[in-house]
Amino acid sequence: MGEVKVIGSISSLFCTRVEWALKLKGVEYEYIHEDPLNKSPLLFKHNPMHKKVPVVLHGDRAVAESLVILEYLDDTWKESPLLPQDPYEKSMARFWAKFNDEKCLLGAWTACKAKGEEKEKAIESAKESLSFLEKQIEGKTFFGGEKLGFLDLAVGWIPLCLGVMEQVGEMKLFDAEKFPSLHEWCQNFIQIPMIKEALPPREKLFAYFTTIYFLSLAAQKQ
Known part of the structure; x- marks a missing residue:
């Protein structure tokens, strides 16, 4: 379904919740560490509006904001659903x-x-x-x-x-x-x-x- 990468920081609780979701769903991913106090051109490219981690790269798509990312992961990988069906x-x-x-x-x-x-x-x-x-x-x-x-x-x-x-x-x-x-x-x-x-x-x-x-x-x- 395309390669998954996470632009994140080990000190960010928002990035940790995204990692939890990926692990829960069994999705393999590459972690790209971002220094939140010295932001990279890669982050500016994929989240030019907020310039914050986390950002998930899925193929040629970039998804930002942790709760939005959780919903994207849930809609893309149906195993171990995060949100209720009701x-x-x-x-x-x-x-x-x-x-x-x-x-x-x-x-x-x-x-x-x-x-x-x-x-x-x-x-x-x-x-x-x-x-x-x-x-x-x-x-x-x-x-x-x-x-x-x-x-x-x-x-x-x-x-x-x-x-x-x-x-x-x-x-x-x-x-x-x-x-x-x-x-x-x-x-x-x-x-x-x-x-x-x-x-x-x-x-x-x-x-x-x-x-x-x-x-x-x-x-x-x-």
Whole structure:
């Protein structure tokens, strides 16, 4: 069906979710490492609008944005479907994936880099967003039920790098007492062999988040 290449970065949680999807579907691919702080002409060529990873090259096609890529992979390789077949359940998976990225992930990063009173407000807001995910996973093995799927891969940033964000931002957002179901899901998700083998080293994630943390602080002072 054509050669598959991933333009990505080991420190990008968005790239990791794409790798998870490819491994889940058994798709062979070549990984082209991109330095997010020193972007290449190849990235500019295939994602000139946003100039961000990940980008999947499939033959002569280029697909950008991680959630869009997941849907493309799901439509192209039918094995191990990521999205539910039921239209309503499919729309809900898309809704919560978007909520996860725009509210939970962005909220955690906002809390990480905030200072003073703004930090406390950002932490409470991020916790509130996470509480909605907690309700979605209550009583389930995976977000879609009994099978690993689209929303699990989207929410995979929590066991992947939320702890790193907490360390860099000197804060606490996530614990087993407040989010028992989500915490249990994280422990189970991270132990799945296919998931575990694509995890980037924690020290690389820490170095990356530390770098962009200080860059964001410098930008705020300008």
